[in-house]
Amino acid sequence: MNLANYINDLLYRYDCVIIPDFGGFVTNRIGATFNTSNQTFNAPAKQLTFNNHLKHNDGLLANYIASAEQISFEKAAAAISLSVINWQNKLQRGSIELNNLGTFSLNEEQKIVFTPTTEVNYLTSSFGLSSIATSAVKRHNTTVKPLHENNQKALPSFIKYAATAAILLTLGIAGYNGYQQNKQKETFAKQEKILEKKLQSATFVIQNPLPTLQLNVSKKNAKPFHVVAGAFQYPENAAKKIQQLKKQGFNAKIIGVNKWGLTQVCFDSFAEKNDAINSLNKIKRTVSEDAWLLVKNIK
Structure with missing residues (x-):
């Protein structure tokens, strides 16, 4: 019996799944995030943690296994105990990896250290949503150097005309840069709207789904x-x-x-x-x- 598969199933429906005499998996919901290092939007998710103080049997895992395998509650509880003993023995020799959950190991104080996987999102409302990469907005700074007014009356006419043309050219460049910045802002806003629509309209399909669960707002x-x-x-x-x-x-x-x-x-x-x-x-x-x-x- 692969106990990790049943734990995975329950984490889609519950925020806490306890493995008797071993510990409990707890999920915390986090909102959509934006990674500035790679300019990527990430969908909302459930962050998986492990609490080794939650060891008492609440019956949730055993009941689910008994129902899925068509066996008695006692046999399901015994199968869980055997898996826990197997995990504890493996931890004495090294680390153990549970499918789609993460890796367990012991530190120098012989306490369990859990490293969760980042490949699975247990938040069902985010199924079908993938990370969206966007292009970084580049901003150009253009500085207009002021003309010195000293001895303006002594400047020849052609120099005044040249200075006027330079000012007009500089203002034109600045206006163009402002236009480019506005276009980039519009593009970024459109990308955010696309992400929001995907978050609102995403659908998903689960193979071998659990019994229908009604989610109320x-x-x-x-x-x-x-x-x-x-x-x-x-x-x-x-x-x-x-x-x-x-x-x-x-x-x-x-x-x-x-x-x-x-x-x-x-x-x-x-x-x-x-x-x-x-x-x-x-x-x-x-x-x-x-x-x-x-x-x-x-x-």
Whole structure:
């Protein structure tokens, strides 16, 4: 079993994928960027990082493997454990490379160092978008040297005419340069508009796609990051759990029904991912080790 393939699949849908007893992959969205060294526009992307403190099994990876391979949850969890043991053994001898994820190695303090790959963009809205190179805008500076007014009355007539012609010629050159600069600015603006249209109208196709995922546009004050307390077969048990958590001071609520028909209850919801992860770590230490992070927009 190639565990990296399943991790790749989940990173397109979730911002955090945990490998039990090893660590978690976390993605952060970054906007479109412009590289001044090579005059290139890069599409928005998800920046991949690794947190070796996220080791508790949240069930996400095992559930996905069990569904994809048509095996039990226990067998999927056992397969993950075997892969982790294999990775840890290889790290003792050198570095390991995971397909489309990056490279792991150990530093002098025997801590894991992760170098992510830059070839994969996990932001689905940017599929089909490639980097766009533009030509640099060259600006010409033309300086008009002033004529000295000393002894102007003593200058012969032909020198005055020559000076006048020189001024007119210089002004003509400056005007032409200004025209060229305006044309270059227009070209640059058109290139930016082309990029913007590509970012807005890009489409993509995934081979062997995951089940359809509805993406809702985030509204102001939306809180898509949820620290999940549990999932219940009977709604009345979910209601009891909410009352229990509210007595403990949590802003608990129902966040919907998952694909297995279970009613999900969360401790709290957050607008920022870092706040959600901090709350998750605290809850794991003090309340429930089974808590996990779900990214989902709720109407």
